[in-house]
Amino acid sequence: MHEMSICEGIVQVLEEQACAQNYKSVGKVWLEIGPLAGVELESLRFCFEAVAKGTLAEDAKLEIVETKGLAWCMKCSNTVEVARRFDACPTCGSFQLQVTGGDEMRIKELEVN
Amino acid sequence: MCSVCGCGHGEVKIDGKEPRNHSHDHSHDHSHDHEGESEIGVYSHAPGLAQKRMVQIEQDILAKNNSYAAQNSNLFSKQGILALNLVSSPGSGKTSLLARTIRELGKKPVISVIEGDQQTANDAQRIRETGAKAVQVNTGKGCHLDAHMIGHALEELAPHDGGIVFIENVGNLVCPAGFDLGEAHKVVILSVTEGEDKPIKYPDMFHASDLMLLNKIDLLPHLEFEVERCIDYALRVNPAIKILKVSATSGEGMEQWYEWVRTAHKMVLSGHPTADIYSKTGGKE
Numbered sequence: 318m319h320e321m322s323i324c325e326g327i328v329q330v331l332e333e334q335a336c337a338q339n340y341k342s343v344g345k346v347w348l349e350i351g352p353l354a355g356v357e358l359e360s361l362r363f364c365f366e367a368v369a370k371g372t373l374a375e376d377a378k379l380e381i382v383e384t385k386g387l388a389w390c391m392k393c394s395n396t397v398e399v400a401r402r403f404d405a406c407p408t409c410g411s412f413q414l415q416v417t418g419g420d421e422m423r424i425k426e427l428e429v430n
Numbered sequence: 431m432c433s434v435c436g437c438g439h440g441e442v443k444i445d446g447k448e449p450r451n452h453s454h455d456h457s458h459d460h461s462h463d464h465e466g467e468s469e470i471g472v473y474s475h476a477p478g479l480a481q482k483r484m485v486q487i488e489q490d491i492l493a494k495n496n497s498y499a500a501q502n503s504n505l506f507s508k509q510g511i512l513a514l515n516l517v518s519s520p521g522s523g524k525t526s527l528l529a530r531t532i533r534e535l536g537k538k539p540v541i542s543v544i545e546g547d548q549q550t551a552n553d554a555q556r557i558r559e560t561g562a563k564a565v566q567v568n569t570g571k572g573c574h575l576d577a578h579m580i581g582h583a584l585e586e587l588a589p590h591d592g593g594i595v596f597i598e599n600v601g602n603l604v605c606p607a608g609f610d611l612g613e614a615h616k617v618v619i620l621s622v623t624e625g626e627d628k629p630i631k632y633p634d635m636f637h638a639s640d641l642m643l644l645n646k647i648d649l650l651p652h653l654e655f656e657v658e659r660c661i662d663y664a665l666r667v668n669p670a671i672k673i674l675k676v677s678a679t680s681g682e683g684m685e686q687w688y689e690w691v692r693t694a695h696k697m698v699l700s701g702h703p704t705a706d707i708y709s710k711t712g713g714k715e
Contacts, residue, residue: 319573319605326491338485348491355608355634391669402633403666412666416637422492427485 320360323422324368330424331374340429343377347426351419352386352400386419442579443568446551449582495609498577502612505584510592510702512539512695515611517635518619519628520601523645525553527619527678528596532560535688539695540590544583544597546575553598563587574605577612592702594695603632614694615640622646622653626660633667641672643687648677 331343350356362379369375386399392411399419405412442449490496506513518524525545532541542563545553554566565587567579580597589595597613599606607616618639620628623646629636636642642664644657657675664671674690676683 319608322572322574322576322605323491326494329494330487330489330491334485334487334489338487340483340485344482353634355604402637402668403630403663405666413669415669422490424487424489424491427487428482429485430481 320357320364321368323356323361324364327365327424328368328372328374331377331427332372334427335373338427338429340427341373342430343374343427344430345378345380345428346374346424347380347382349382349384349421349423349425351384351421353402353416353419354422355420356422358383382425384419384421386416388414388416390414442570442572443566444579444583444586445554445566446568449579492608495577498581499610499612502577502580502584504612506595506612506614507698509589510699511589511595512593512691512698513595513597513611513613514691514694515597515599515606515613515616516619517599517603517606517616517639518601518621519603519624519632522601522619522621522624523678524598524601524619525556527643527645527676528598529556529560530678530681530684531596531688531691532557532562534684535594535691540593542587542589542593542595544575544580544587544595546579546598546600548572548600563589569600573600573602574609575599575611576609580611592699594691603628603635607632607634607638614698617641617643619643619645620660622650622655622657622660626656627663629660629664629667636664636667636671639668639671641674641690644673644675646677646679647675647682648680 327346331346335341350358358381365379369377388397388399390397390406390409390411391413393406393409395406395408396417397406397408397414399414399416402416403412404414406414516524516528528543535541543554543557545557545564545566546569547553547566548569550568551566554564557564565583567575567583569575569579575597587595597611616639618635618641620642622644625631644660650657661673664673672690674683674686676687678684
């Protein structure tokens with residue numbers, strides 16, 4: 318969803334940080350994105366290129382670290398791995414799952430010049 | 431142009447106008463000089479070598495939106511306002527449902543509305559016909575409302591203390607799920623003329639919502655929509671979601687929805703320092 322505005326958000330953060338962290342261009346950006354964040358990675362890469370053009374991140378490469386989707390099963394009291402929001406608990410088959418991780422969308426670190 | 435949020439450029443319009451020039455108390459004429467920075471670089475690295483280094487920032491990509499959302503939410507809680515974010519696909523009957531709700535909830539508490547659409551002020555016009563105050567936000571190319579647009583719209587709307595603000599989001603079951611506007615609850619509206627599997631086709635939205643209104647139930651006899659299956663799908667995605675079956679046309683089930691709104695509004699006002707005044711007047715004049 319809205320990969321374009323997400324990329325605009327990333328570039329905005331990079332530009333804000335340029336002042337504080339004293340850099341002029343960005344070579345690499347490490348992003349941490351969970352499977353439940355609603356982000357299509359291919360589309361994100363595509364949009365990033367378009368949005369970064371003409372900014373200090375023009376030549377930046379995206380390194381995407383995919384995290385795991387985790388949920389707490391209220392029925393069998395286990396922390397289980399899920400790929401989608403409507404997955405059933407792989408242990409007991411219940412849908413009473415509380416998502417506990419995997420919806421993050423974070424900029425971790427940068428390689429800058 | 432505001433350089434913090436980029437407002438004042440682009441295509442976002444509030445009631446057809448550019449957003450107001452609010453003060454972020456800074457301008458980009460700051461005078462630090464970038465040559466000095468490169469000298470630091472020269473001193474700290476051997477000449478001729480690339481000055482690559484790593485910077486840890488650990489920042490949420492949507493942090494900016496979330497901080498605007500927190501400001502909105504602050505304003506709502508200070509003024510004792512219940513804010514509801516109505517989301518759905520286009521054509522689910524959001525505006526009709528809202529218009530009827532405003533008419534039937536009565537004059538207290540005072541209701542005002544922020545309407546989000548890509549283009550046109552038609553929806554705000556429909557709401558104003560009910561007598562409620564409404565501000566139209568046109569997102570231009572955007573596919574969702576963000577917290578910053580809502581901040582500007584609230585300046586324009588100046589909602590009543592102790593009132594209710596309905597935010598009718600852009601018809602879209604995908605993007606608005608990720609953008610917190612500072613509301614108390616997201617309410618997702620699904621009409622029975624859509625597929626019953628919408629909750630699992632667009633799980634993020636149903637996961638993010640606290641209440642689902644299954645609208646247009648007066649049409650059920652003419653359709654092959656399996657209500658139970660739809661509810662089951664919604665509960666799979668969000669075990670805590672509440673579901674009400676309504677028809678904004680026939681009025682069926684609408685009283686339960688009003689009761690939900692009144693209860694949510696009471697929760698906002700309960701214990702609020704000026705709750706007494708609000709409950710007597712329905713809002714400070």
